Ligand SMILES: Cc1cc2nc3c(=O)[nH]c(=O)nc-3n(C[C@H](O)[C@H](O)[C@H](O)COP(=O)(O)OP(=O)(O)OC[C@H]3O[C@@H](n4cnc5c(N)ncnc54)[C@H](O)[C@@H]3O)c2cc1C
């Protein structure tokens with residue numbers, strides 16, 4: 001096996017896989033180094049299992065809104081079994097086959113930079129192999145859950161996203177630390193699958209990066225479902241006398257809470273701590289700063305790139321894959337001395353505001369800027385909102401459908417800066433919004449994109465009418 005490759009990618013998650021595949025498509029050869037399972041967090045401990053756990057909960061909500069249908073209690077065992085199937089029983093054979101087909105050479109082990117264009121791989125058996133890159137090294141190592149320094153917390157061996165998404169059973173009493181996306185999705189999944197007491201401890205506000213009205217819809221739904229959300233309360237100490245036994249969470253106010261499990265969902269940190277960045281004089285444990293072609297800005301000669309969570313731009317699978325495609329293309333172009341500024345070779349989407357779906361019930365999805373962000377950036381902002389429940393297509397989805405949409409308009413150019421939807425099943429509305437925002441489609445043109453009747457997409461017509469068209 002050769003130890004020199006055109007491109008070496010460290011980390012075979014979605015971002016790394018895409019970077020390698022695009023570089024090969026561009027005529028280079030590539031190796032990908034993976035210390036765990038090919039497919040990364042997303043496939044085994046994040047997007048895929050979390051959505052497999054949420055789907056029945058979502059469906060339960062939908063069915064309960066349609067008269068004439070009844071659904072018995074959720075069989076959590078069957079749901080967990082389907083989750084296991086969705087993560088391929090933690091076997092990455094299918095993904096390895098895909099890599100073989102590209103082809104990309106898989107090198108199993110932990111990769112570490114060892115000076116310019118050198119990656120030292122330590123295999124699971126402890127043996128080492130030095131790989132050198134003719135053109136580029138791409139870091140695609142993802143991120144880790146952060147455990148805040150609360151006395152007793154680390155010692156209590158709390159759950160992170162890894163344990164909750166892979167759980168073999170549903171705890172009766174669950175405390176969730178954090179109010180972000182992981183916290184909300186997983187609190188809802190565990191509660192819907194049978195947790196009897198689910199308490200969220202939220203330092204700031206629930207989902208504090210989305211439009212406030214959308215977070216309020218989620219908070220109301222959680223309250224109705226019996227999920228207790230305590231805002232402005234912090235955990236001050238955790239005690240778990242017996243490993244795996246019940247734990248006590250002491251709070252900044254009020255009596256302590258007893259629980260069977262504690263999920264820590266307080267954000268993520270770039271997986272760059274043990275990557276050998278010091279051998280290049282770069283700081284460890286921080287996102288690797290890159291330009292729009294994914295090239296590390298602090299490295300001379302431009303041979304180092306970083307894609308996905310590790311560059312800290314947007315911690316989302318689709319954005320990491322998009323960056324990976326740009327990165328692979330640009331590396332191939334630069335290696336061949338070809339034009340390296342074609343449209344596919346830059347992260348343009350990130351600048352508009354990445355699309356994201358939060359798979360709670362109701363779902364929240366958004367693209368572009370919130371009203372607050374647009375105003376802070378000095379745009380001439382006008383906002384239009386509409387009640388989704390008043391759209392015929394939404395009414396037909398079930399009784400008591402509740403939802404809302406908000407569009408943030410740049411008045412000077414009459415284009416959309418951002419769109420947010422909240423409501424059951426709104427996820428599939430998002431891509432139209434992404435096209436409108438990223439494509440900077442003028443509102444007067446958007447008017448001619450006629451939504452079908454009776455679909456929820458008629459919200460587009462209503463928003464434009466509210467605007468005055
Ligand atoms: C619970 C949860 C749910 C999520 N749901 C969604 C969702 O629905 N939609 C969405 O868009 N995003 C979601 N995300 C975010 C998404 O998982 C990440 O943005 C995505 O996985 C990042 O991809 P990546 O390729 O950058 O990194 P990862 O998927 O983390 O892959 C990195 C890979 O690098 C490997 N690695 C790390 N260090 C080394 C090393 N030194 N040597 C060799 N290999 C190494 C790791 O083993 C891993 O396989 C979710 C996250 C969580 C935690």
Ligand SMILES: NC(=O)c1ccc[n+]([C@@H]2O[C@H](COP(=O)([O-])OP(=O)(O)OC[C@H]3O[C@@H](n4cnc5c(N)ncnc54)[C@H](O)[C@@H]3O)[C@@H](O)[C@H]2O)c1
Nearest residue numbers: 148178179180181182183203204265266267268315357358
């Ligand atoms: N559906 C999706 O697209 C999806 C799903 C899950 C995760 N993700 C991505 O994964 C990333 C990580 O998600 P996350 O929810 O872990 O992080 P996050 O940054 O979204 O939320 C972290 C939460 O923890 C709170 N927090 C931070 N420190 C705390 C402390 N010491 N004590 C109490 N609370 C504290 C914050 O106030 C915030 O509510 C996000 O960027 C998200 O976009 C995406």
